Amino acid sequence: MSSSKPVLIAGAGIASLLLAQSLRQSGIPFRIFERDASFVFRAQGYRLRLSSEGLDAIESVLDAETFQKFWNKCGKTSGSNGLTQFNAVTGEEIKTHAVPPQALVSRGGKVVGAARGDMRKIFAEGCEDHIEWAKEVTGYERTDDGVRAIFADGTKSVEGSLLVGGEGIRSKVARQLSGGKLKVYDTGARGIHGQAPTTAFKGLGEGVFILRDESRPDGTVSIITNVRPEDMDDPNVEFGWTMAGQPGVIRPPNEDYTIVGKQAADIAKSLTGDWHPRFRPLLDHMIESEAAFWKITCSTPTGVPDWPNNPRVTVIGDAVHSMTPAAGLGANTAVRDSALLGRLLREAGGCRPGVTAAYEKEMRVYASDAVHQSYSGAVRQFGIKIEEGVTPTV
CATH class of the missing domain: 3.30.9 (D-Amino Acid Oxidase; Chain A, domain 2)
Structure with missing residues (x-):
């Protein structure tokens, strides 16, 4: 598999931008496609609590100067x-x-x-010229030696070596890749x-x-x-x-x-x-x-399901494991995805056979545990109950 073709990333959220930072530092070309018109197109949401695992993942990706800038932006409250x-x-x-x-x-x-807004801004530094705005990814097609993203207006992206679906809970990439197995309730x-x-x-x-x-x-x-x-x-x-x-x-x-x-x-x-x-x-x-x-x-409380591996397509963040806010694990698990996939791509010198399979195998373990914790906490805090086949999906 050639590494000269860019890695295509759907969505410009936290996980996607941190992955882009990892690729930038590894010298791997990439393109980001974001459905919004800009970072300030809509509200950025609430502050995110960062666990030790989340901070370690972010620090493993960012250079020392950028991580210090990020750390200075973080709030530190007595625990x-x-x-x-x-x-x-x-x-x-x-x-x-x-x-x-x-x-x-x-x-x-x-x-x-x-x-969240501060995180996106810092993670995007140096990647701005690689973001294409108002580009909603609705699917993909395989080519002889790569993959193309398909947009809502029917146009297609340049040919990439890999497509990473990071466009959140309504990810069309996740739905196509998993054959509908990935569900968000x-x-x-x-x-x-x-x-x-x-x-x-x-x-x-x-x-x-x-x-x-x-x-x-x-x-x-x-x-x-x-x-x-x-x-x-x-x-x-x-x-x-x-x-x-x-x-x-x-x-x-x-x-x-x-x-x-x-x-x-x-x-x-x-x-x-x-x-x-x-x-x-x-x-x-x-x-x-x-x-x-x-x-x-x-997401499905029993954990991230299996689907036939596609060496050209994978998913990160909420696209693969949406969580309630009960345990504060969603963003931390998402940045772990970015750090893991970015490291595997760097070690392989780009998209190579086995990269997406190795990523998905490791991700399923920690992400399934996080989803279970998140759901269990939400059952207690919010009185919710998910019944597969009965509870509506988004």
């Missing part, structure tokens, strides 16, 4: 007390179901997090992402917090947030929070999840109107324009 839960209505601390500190910390005894649980000035978080102090409201007759609502100390007094910084509701609690107008802004903010406020005054500033002072809905989805 000495683990995760603290409060009754959102009474303000009392919930002592049960405590998350031990070691489950959260990753480096230096700290809980480390990064904004709609759990029915819903969320709202919000942001507020740092002053709104002063009543919480430093730490990782869950505010949990079990008083509603239609189901539980909770907010998780990470309050890091280094930015607390900076008026130009906003902190984010993520609201999650059990199935049926959070309902976007007309089930339209593209709605952002005031409509999403108003629903978040209506669900939390009787919350304790200590927590109200997170809602009362939220930046309404940043509010956005999201579905809580999950």
Whole structure:
């Protein structure tokens, strides 16, 4: 297999861009095809907690200077007390179901997090000229000595040595590659992402917090947030929070999840109107324009399925293992994919026989474990249940 043809990457999310960084440093040509018009085309979502495995994967790819730049952008929160839960209505601390500190910390005894937008920006450095915007990949075709991506408008890409599907939970590449075996289930649980000035978080102090409201007759609502100390007094910084509701609690107008802004903010406020005054500033002072809905989805809980290996096509990130936010494993598993596949391609000098098979064999082990952990946590936190053949897919 020739390495002169570029590696084609569908999607410009975190996993795709980190893989691109690995290829760039290995001198392997690549092209990225992204359906959005730019990085700021839509909301970037909430901050991501980075595990030791996730940080190790990122550091193994980035050069020392770029990793230091990335590390400087990360928030570091004291993890000495683990995760603290409060009754959102009474303000009392919930002592049960405590998350031990070691489950959260990753480096230096700290809980480390990064904004998705910052991660994409840093991972894209040096790769910008290789990104083609407004190119939605809807499938692929094999050639005699490579592969071409097929776009939504019917056009095709240049011939590549390998196509990597990294375009998220609705990946057409994943569906075609696996013959429909890769499924992403709609759990029915819903969320709202919000942001507020740092002053709104002063009543919480430093730490990782869950505010949990079990008083509603239609189901539980909770907010998780990470309050890091280094930015607390900076008026130009906003902190984010993520609201999650059990199935049926959070309902976007007309089930339209593209709605952002005031409509999403108003629903978040209506669900939390009787919350304790200590927590109200997170809602009362939220930046309404940043509010956005999201579905809580999950891949098959039993793990990543097998499919006949294709030496020219594989998948990474949410395209192959979508996870709930319950265990904070989705992004960390995705960057592990990027580091692993990038290393195998570097060691082989490009796309060679056996590379995708070796990647998929190793990925299935850690990704299946992560999906199981994510689903198990979501069953407890969000009251969801996936029944294969019954639960709808996205």
